[in-house]
Amino acid sequence: MKNFLAKINNSKYFDGFMPVLAALSALAIGAVMLLFLGVNPLVAYRAMWVGAFGSSNALAETIVKAVPLLLIGLGICISFRAKVINIGGEGQMIIGALAATAFGLYVPEMPGWLVIAMAMVAGFFGGAFWGAIPGFLKAYFNVNEILSTVMMNAIAVQLMNFFLRGPMIDPNQAELLSKIPQTARLPEAYHLARWLPTRLHAGVIIAVVLAFVVYLLLFHTTLGYRIRAVGFNPDASRYGGIRVRRQVVIALLLSGAFAGLAGAIQIYGLNYRMITDGSPTGFTGSAGFNGIVTALFGGLHPLGAIPASFFFGALLVGANSMQRISQVPSAFVIALNGLVVIFVVSSALWQEARQRKRRIAEVRDDSPPPSEPDQATQDVSV
Amino acid sequence: MITDFFSATVLIGILASGIRLATPYLYASIGETFGQRSGVLNLGVEGQMLMGAFTAFYITLRTGNVWLGLLAAIGVGALMGLAMAFVSIHLRAVQGISGIGFYLFGLGMSDLLFQKLMGEVKTVSGFGAIEIPFLSSLPVVGEIFFRQNLLVYLAFLLVPVAWFVLNKTTLGLKIRAVGENPQAADTLGVSVAGIRYLTVTMGGVFSAIGGASLSIANLNVFQQNMTSGLGFIAVALVYFGGWKPFGVLFGALLFSMVNSLQLWMQILNVPIPSDFAVMMPYVLTIIVLVLTVGRVRGPSALTKPFIREG
Numbered sequence: 001m002k003n004f005l006a007k008i009n010n011s012k013y014f015d016g017f018m019p020v021l022a023a024l025s026a027l028a029i030g031a032v033m034l035l036f037l038g039v040n041p042l043v044a045y046r047a048m049w050v051g052a053f054g055s056s057n058a059l060a061e062t063i064v065k066a067v068p069l070l071l072i073g074l075g076i077c078i079s080f081r082a083k084v085i086n087i088g089g090e091g092q093m094i095i096g097a098l099a100a101t102a103f104g105l106y107v108p109e110m111p112g113w114l115v116i117a118m119a120m121v122a123g124f125f126g127g128a129f130w131g132a133i134p135g136f137l138k139a140y141f142n143v144n145e146i147l148s149t150v151m152m153n154a155i156a157v158q159l160m161n162f163f164l165r166g167p168m169i170d171p172n173q174a175e176l177l178s179k180i181p182q183t184a185r186l187p188e189a190y191h192l193a194r195w196l197p198t199r200l201h202a203g204v205i206i207a208v209v210l211a212f213v214v215y216l217l218l219f220h221t222t223l224g225y226r227i228r229a230v231g232f233n234p235d236a237s238r239y240g241g242i243r244v245r246r247q248v249v250i251a252l253l254l255s256g257a258f259a260g261l262a263g264a265i266q267i268y269g270l271n272y273r274m275i276t277d278g279s280p281t282g283f284t285g286s287a288g289f290n291g292i293v294t295a296l297f298g299g300l301h302p303l304g305a306i307p308a309s310f311f312f313g314a315l316l317v318g319a320n321s322m323q324r325i326s327q328v329p330s331a332f333v334i335a336l337n338g339l340v341v342i343f344v345v346s347s348a349l350w351q352e353a354r355q356r357k358r359r360i361a362e363v364r365d366d367s368p369p370p371s372e373p374d375q376a377t378q379d380v381s382v
Numbered sequence: 383m384i385t386d387f388f389s390a391t392v393l394i395g396i397l398a399s400g401i402r403l404a405t406p407y408l409y410a411s412i413g414e415t416f417g418q419r420s421g422v423l424n425l426g427v428e429g430q431m432l433m434g435a436f437t438a439f440y441i442t443l444r445t446g447n448v449w450l451g452l453l454a455a456i457g458v459g460a461l462m463g464l465a466m467a468f469v470s471i472h473l474r475a476v477q478g479i480s481g482i483g484f485y486l487f488g489l490g491m492s493d494l495l496f497q498k499l500m501g502e503v504k505t506v507s508g509f510g511a512i513e514i515p516f517l518s519s520l521p522v523v524g525e526i527f528f529r530q531n532l533l534v535y536l537a538f539l540l541v542p543v544a545w546f547v548l549n550k551t552t553l554g555l556k557i558r559a560v561g562e563n564p565q566a567a568d569t570l571g572v573s574v575a576g577i578r579y580l581t582v583t584m585g586g587v588f589s590a591i592g593g594a595s596l597s598i599a600n601l602n603v604f605q606q607n608m609t610s611g612l613g614f615i616a617v618a619l620v621y622f623g624g625w626k627p628f629g630v631l632f633g634a635l636l637f638s639m640v641n642s643l644q645l646w647m648q649i650l651n652v653p654i655p656s657d658f659a660v661m662m663p664y665v666l667t668i669i670v671l672v673l674t675v676g677r678v679r680g681p682s683a684l685t686k687p688f689i690r691e692g
Contacts, residue, residue, distance in 0.1 A: 033491075037498050085478045143671045144621060146425065146478055150614040154664040162657035280610060289486060296479065329497040331606075334490025338429070341483030342465075345475035 022343035051321025052314035060198030066313030072291025075258030082251035088149030089288025091156030096260020099126030112189035127260015135252030139245035182275035201269035403638035410616035413588025421683035425481020428613025429488020434590025439604035463586020474687035508598035561681035624678035
């Protein structure tokens with residue numbers, strides 16, 4: 001029995017449950033926080049559950065929220081695998097959305113499908129551009145990418161505010177006194193298909209397909225191999241003939257591109273126009289940060305990011321109904337996300353220890369029978 | 383209009399508010415400098431500032447005593463610093479990412495508490511301006527430097543103190559040793575974990591005071607996400623300042639003067655779109671980061687957890 005439990009504990013598949021454990025811990029601490037605020041955690045969490053999964057419409061909303069998280073999470077998988085920490089998802093998503101919106105608004109009339117396809121490309125390149133700048137600065141000027149991407153976020157927000165208040169403002173709003181900073185609405189023909197009556201749009205298909213593409217890219221192409229090699233050991237990679245600097249730029253560029261695409265899909269699938277309330281997260285809804293949480297939760301694996309994005313989409317949608325029913329502000333979920341990140345990165349040490357144990361167990365299995373196998377396991381666990 | 387801009391009153395106004403705006407950066411960046419010199423990158427500064435700002439404001443609002451407010455903020459900052467220290471030192475979590483976790487936690491938590499406990503934006507009477515006798519009546523200089531609130535004075539006093547501690551005391555030597563070569567420090571009997579716990583907790587305390595300097599001294603209000611990126615800039619200033627207290631002071635002043643200039647340009651309706659004016663400090667930070675690189679080298683063990691070998 002003891003051996004059996006040890007086997008489960010050492011098994012590779014148990015690693016997959018780590019994020020679940022982290023999420024449960026975060027929810028448990030969240031429950032304590034709720035108790036302190038005088039809210040019954042069971043009532044609050046139930047409201048969350050119903051809000052996220054209670055009806056087909058709720059489920060659709062959860063998926064709608066998950067789409068940008070998945071796309072940004074995919075980009076994060078790429079950059080974090082190269083040990084490049086991209087905090088700039090917010091800004092990259094904004095620039096991507098700006099580029100895609102401008103394309104749809106100002107391009108001469110074309111068939112809908114063509115405009116949509118080209119707008120997605122515009123969003124992709126917009127985000128790529130915004131990600132490539134800090135990538136270039138890191139690779140060739142050794143500027144810490146965490147700091148530069150944060151600054152790029154702030155700059156992107158101001159650019160958005162400028163364009164939506166000025167050059168790109170809805171002509172109708174420009175005449176009104178209110179001057180709401182928003183663009184004109186995209187024509188019907190340019191909207192992504194929807195499953196009516198819900199708001200679920202075709203963006204979800206794009207996102208899931210891309211998850212598989214990123215999986216292939218990372219694990220079955222030379223480029224992916226190079227990116228991962230650079231993250232694993234830059235010195236050895238350089239010695240092995242990989243141009244490390246170039247991979248760093250590519251990693252951040254691709255990471256930004258996915259965030260930009262997320263922005264484009266948000267416009268063409270959901271909002272049909274770009275609108276801001278002037279605040280940094282007004283357009284993105286913090287998707288740039290939550291995408292990081294999603295990717296970490298999915299073990300930095302593109303396919304793991306699919307269920308992870310669904311989970312966080314549910315948390316975000318559930319938070320709204322929790323706010324309505326038990327008067328817990330939805331900011332609660334932001335704090336929860338923070339706890340999940342802390343727990344996930346904190347469990348890495350544990351995971352490493354178990355990996356080491358596994359490797360030793362493998363060696364033991366291959367070599368001639370050792371005298372005292374139990375002794376060996378105990379030694380390593382110290 | 384442009385001539386207006388260069389009048390004496392405006393220039394004095396820009397400089398005086400620049401000095402005031404530098405306060406939160408100074409606290410947070412000096413605290414972060416200690417952490418980084420010992421080898422720990424704390425990216426959760428923004429979250430710690432927000433929690434500090436909220437705690438200080440709320441306690442001051444409830445008790446009417448700014449000192450209690452400040453004390454409570456210090457307590458909360460120490461707790462958050464301790465948590466960050468535990469996660470980076472004992473659990474050896476990747477520091478760049480765990481910091482983002484603490485940022486999100488502080489962002490959400492301060493907002494949650496604000497909505498649950500206050501519900502609306504209120505004001506308190508925080509630390510008032512203290513006019514230094516004689517010095518404050520000096521023309522120009524008096525107005526710029528000597529009619530500020532207590533937390534502003536303390537922030538500027540902190541710089542030479544931090545310099546002294548880092549460079550002229552045994553503790554400072556230990557901190558630097560731990561950040562440069564933890565193995566060697568460990569062999570000489572310095573507790574690497576102990577020093578890092580101390581500096582990271584201290585960093586949390588100073589970040590919280592920086593937040594408090596916004597909510598109960600400079601602005602006397604609390605709003606959701608009121609720091610809006612200030613904590614991240616504070617971390618950038620440590621790089622810019624070459625991990626030295628006076629370098630950080632220079633960076634904080636440069637940055638806040640540009641910010642102050644930008645605010646005054648908006649007040650005076652200088653024909654530059656306000657969005658671009660707001661953008662200026664961030665663009666400047668990036669440029670400055672590009673320019674400083676190669677000039678100085680950071681602590682060798684920065685972001686590397688210490689594992690005793692053998």
